[in-house]
Amino acid sequence: MKEEKVTCKEVMQHICESLREDLNSERCVAIKKHIDECSGCQNYIETVELTIDYYRKYNVELSDDAHDRLMKFLDLEDGD
Amino acid sequence: MEETELIALAQAGDKKALAKLVKNYEQTIYNFAFKICRNKNKAEHIMQETFYSMVKSLHQFDGNSKLSTWLYRIVSNHCLMLARKLKNRSFVSLDDEDGLYEEKYTADWNTLPYKSTENEELKVILDEAIEKLSPEYRMIFLLRDVEGLSTEETAQATELSIAAVKSRLHRARAFLRNELNRAFQK
Numbered sequence: 484m485k486e487e488k489v490t491c492k493e494v495m496q497h498i499c500e501s502l503r504e505d506l507n508s509e510r511c512v513a514i515k516k517h518i519d520e521c522s523g524c525q526n527y528i529e530t531v532e533l534t535i536d537y538y539r540k541y542n543v544e545l546s547d548d549a550h551d552r553l554m555k556f557l558d559l560e561d562g563d
Numbered sequence: 564m565e566e567t568e569l570i571a572l573a574q575a576g577d578k579k580a581l582a583k584l585v586k587n588y589e590q591t592i593y594n595f596a597f598k599i600c601r602n603k604n605k606a607e608h609i610m611q612e613t614f615y616s617m618v619k620s621l622h623q624f625d626g627n628s629k630l631s632t633w634l635y636r637i638v639s640n641h642c643l644m645l646a647r648k649l650k651n652r653s654f655v656s657l658d659d660e661d662g663l664y665e666e667k668y669t670a671d672w673n674t675l676p677y678k679s680t681e682n683e684e685l686k687v688i689l690d691e692a693i694e695k696l697s698p699e700y701r702m703i704f705l706l707r708d709v710e711g712l713s714t715e716e717t718a719q720a721t722e723l724s725i726a727a728v729k730s731r732l733h734r735a736r737a738f739l740r741n742e743l744n745r746a747f748q749k
Contacts, residue, residue, distance in 0.1 A: 527740075530672050534740045535708045538598070541689055545593040549607050553589060556611045557618055559582040 491517075494524045498531055566630060574622050581621070585614050588631070591710075592638050598705050599642040599698060601690050609645060613638040628719055635712065635720040639702050646698040655695045655738065663737040670747035692742035696735060703728055704735035 497514050518524045554561060564580075566587075572580035592613050597606035616637045624633055657663065693701055706717045707728065718728045 526672075530744060531736055531740045533672055534736070534743050537685065537689055537743070538693070538705070538739070539709045541598075541686060542594050543597045543603065543606070545590050545610075549593070549610075550586075550589060552607070553585070553611055553614060554582065557581075557585065557614055559578055559585060561582060561586070 491521060491524055491527075494518060494521070494527075498524070498528050567626070570621070570624065570626070570630060574624070581618065584630070585617075588634055589614070591631070592634060595635070595638055595705065595710060596642060598693075598709065599639075599701055600645065601694055605645065609638060609641045612641045616641070628716070632712065632716045632720050635706060635710070635716075636722070639706070639720055642702065643698055655697075657696075657700060657734040657738055663734060663741065670744050672744075672747060688743060688746045692739050692746065695742065696738060700731050700735040700738075703731040704739065707732050708736070 494514055494517055497511075518528065564583075566584075569580045569584050573584055589610065593606055593610045596609035596613070597603060600606055600609065613634065617634060624630065693704075696704070702721060703717060703723075706712045706720055707714060712720065714725055714728055714732075717723075717732075718725045721728065723731075
């Protein structure tokens with residue numbers, strides 16, 4: 484079987500398209516091989532993952548006052 | 564009590580069940596609204612409108628999707644409606660896909676002084692980066708990557724095709740990663 488060659492740019496695009504997707508095509512095998520050997524692409528994956536992680540961890544808490552205003556707005560009462 | 568029982572009771576007019584459903588989802592909806600509009604007052608307003616819509620139309624919920632996906636659809640619509648009212652904002656265009664993958668300078672993310680999202684400087688960087696994205700792209704990134712919905716659920720919540728979700732998602736990921744990379748080089 485002829486080995487498929489891919490460039491860093493194609494790998495970056497692939498990472499952004501298919502992060503967390505389960506892919507096993509011939510092209511994906513070539514991309515995985517490229518990533519194993521390319522520190523730039525490994526860094527790119529890590530930083531895309533970190534980007535997602537930063538946004539995932541950046542949360543805000545609903546205050547008790549905001550909860551009370553919501554229940555009042557909806558004419559509902561807190562249960563037990 | 565199981566959620567399906569709570570929904571059935573709420574649909575039959577049980578206010579305690581309705582209040583419990585609201586309580587179960589208020590934090591999620593508020594947090595999501597904040598992540599879209601990056602403003603606590605607007606997020607609270609969107610949360611109130613979302614639950615008001617839920618109360619009004621819960622009888623139409625048929626259980627074909629999860630309640631959470633249904634609520635994400637409602638809150639997404641309210642976020643988009645608010646964004647369209649604030650028309651004076653302009654957002655970055657992600658049409659030039661090639662430009663998204665030509666990042667020549669890579670900051671060393673391992674030596675960043677702030678690793679925690681409790682860091683105020685990092686919060687500003689995260690806010691500024693995502694605010695450049697139009698709400699349509701922001702929403703897809705947040706639903707799929709941050710809230711953890713599947714691609715199919717994200718498509719359901721936004722009423723977009725799976726192909727459109729994937730396309731917007733990978734552009735948003737690449738754009739945000741590049742924005743943070745640039746900010747971290749400074």
